[in-house]
Amino acid sequence: MNTIKLTDTFVTPTYNRLPVVFEKGEGYYLYDQEGKEYLDFTAGIGVNALGYNHPQWITATQKQLGQLQHTSNLYYTEPGAKAAQKLCVQTGMEHVLFVNSGAEANEVAIKVARKYGHATAPEKHEILTLRNSFHGRTLATLSATGQDSFHQHFGPFSEGFDYIETNSVSDLHEKVTDKVCAIMIEIVQGEGGVIPLDVDFIEEIASVCEQKDILLIIDEVQTGMGRTGKLFAYEHYGIKPDIVTCAKGLGNGLPIGAALLGQKVKDVLQPGDHGSTFGGNPVATAGANVVLDSLTEEFLIAVEENSLYLKEQLEALDEVEQVSGLGLMIGVTFKNMTAKDVMLKAKEEGVLFLTAKDKLRLLPPLIIDKKGIDSGIACLKKIVTIHNLEGVK
Numbered sequence: 337m338n339t340i341k342l343t344d345t346f347v348t349p350t351y352n353r354l355p356v357v358f359e360k361g362e363g364y365y366l367y368d369q370e371g372k373e374y375l376d377f378t379a380g381i382g383v384n385a386l387g388y389n390h391p392q393w394i395t396a397t398q399k400q401l402g403q404l405q406h407t408s409n410l411y412y413t414e415p416g417a418k419a420a421q422k423l424c425v426q427t428g429m430e431h432v433l434f435v436n437s438g439a440e441a442n443e444v445a446i447k448v449a450r451k452y453g454h455a456t457a458p459e460k461h462e463i464l465t466l467r468n469s470f471h472g473r474t475l476a477t478l479s480a481t482g483q484d485s486f487h488q489h490f491g492p493f494s495e496g497f498d499y500i501e502t503n504s505v506s507d508l509h510e511k512v513t514d515k516v517c518a519i520m521i522e523i524v525q526g527e528g529g530v531i532p533l534d535v536d537f538i539e540e541i542a543s544v545c546e547q548k549d550i551l552l553i554i555d556e557v558q559t560g561m562g563r564t565g566k567l568f569a570y571e572h573y574g575i576k577p578d579i580v581t582c583a584k585g586l587g588n589g590l591p592i593g594a595a596l597l598g599q600k601v602k603d604v605l606q607p608g609d610h611g612s613t614f615g616g617n618p619v620a621t622a623g624a625n626v627v628l629d630s631l632t633e634e635f636l637i638a639v640e641e642n643s644l645y646l647k648e649q650l651e652a653l654d655e656v657e658q659v660s661g662l663g664l665m666i667g668v669t670f671k672n673m674t675a676k677d678v679m680l681k682a683k684e685e686g687v688l689f690l691t692a693k694d695k696l697r698l699l700p701p702l703i704i705d706k707k708g709i710d711s712g713i714a715c716l717k718k719i720v721t722i723h724n725l726e727g728v729k
């Protein structure tokens with residue numbers, strides 16, 4: 337049996353996969369079994385920040401793999417300690433708890449918030465998130481996800497979550513009660529359709545949190561690790577979160593998640609309060625160190641520049657209706673084509689895009705350059721031109 341048939345026969349069908357089997361990657365290109373080249377604007381859904389086969393990342397992970405693969409958290413290993421130090425030094429946060437995915441990092445944030453709230457009052461346990469948010473697939477993070485479509489089949493869901501209308505300051509004030517221990521937001525809603533929050537709304541949330549001793553949790557699983565041109569997207573605004581979660585880009589290809597804890601909450605979790613067998617694995621954290629070392633000021637400026645260039649090129653296309661997003665996290669709508677249609681046609685042309693709700697979603701490896709952007713734009717131009725010609729016929 338070939339790989340597609342094997343997968344469809346033996347792997348649970350929780351994903352709609354495109355019929356292509358990838359064999360290798362290099363930079364921002366992927367290659368399938370027939371050797372066909374694909375320009376990648378997906379980065380494994382925001383994971384492969386440094387692209388494929390990044391030399392330092394390969395060297396560091398291979399070296400660690402050949403030396404020590406895993407020990408459990410009952411002992412000390414160096415790579416995790418160094419990665420935690422870098423994350424704290426670069427953000428001003430105090431402690432890091434490593435896990436293995438974005439959802440797990442958000443679980444940590446939820447547990448910290450609940451324990452912190454309980455210390456004030458037993459009923460201070462409610463966590464507010466936003467309508468249209470996405471926070472993961474575990475039961476608690478599904479409950480945190482503010483979309484009704486996610487709240488089916490798997491009930492009873494976790495109690496103690498309520499949802500604020502995205503960008504509604506009045507709804508924020510309505511939902512904030514003495515029961516609220518934390519507000520959790522994405523700076524740009526990724527799965528929700530690449531929707532950046534309004535500046536006023538972010539600032540109001542931060543100010544309410546500060547006034548009422550409510551923890552501010554920023555889910556940076558998709559927006560973090562240089563994706564928006566800063567190490568974390570919250571740095572675009574003058575806010576100071578209590579908890580920041582990250583995963584995707586930190587891993588660059590290996591599973592990892594992290595919850596960064598600020599001054600107020602750094603000691604909330606004590607021995608026995610949480611655990612993860614694989615969390616802080618030395619190979620995954622050896623790779624994370626290379627990601628963190630790579631995100632220099634120069635690198636982040638290049639992300640900003642390429643973002644501006646990419647947005648300009650997209651906006652110059654006749655067929656493009658709207659461009660949204662921050663940095664290299666971009667959503668596009670088209671006048672006469674659906675995002676899914678564009679995504680499927682582009683794949684045939686050898687260019688990979690994602691979708692999010694009604695948007696074409698672009699999450700290229702952060703090492704994308706002008707040449708890669710030009711090829712992607714040329715492909716989009718070709719697709720919309722052919723579509724319009726067919727429309728005229």
Ligand SMILES: *Cc1c(COP(=O)(O)O)cnc(C)c1O
Nearest residue numbers: 437438439470471472526557558
């Ligand atoms: C992807 C994502 C998650 C879930 O991460 P997993 O690693 O798939 O568990 C959580 N929050 C946001 C904002 C995400 O984009």
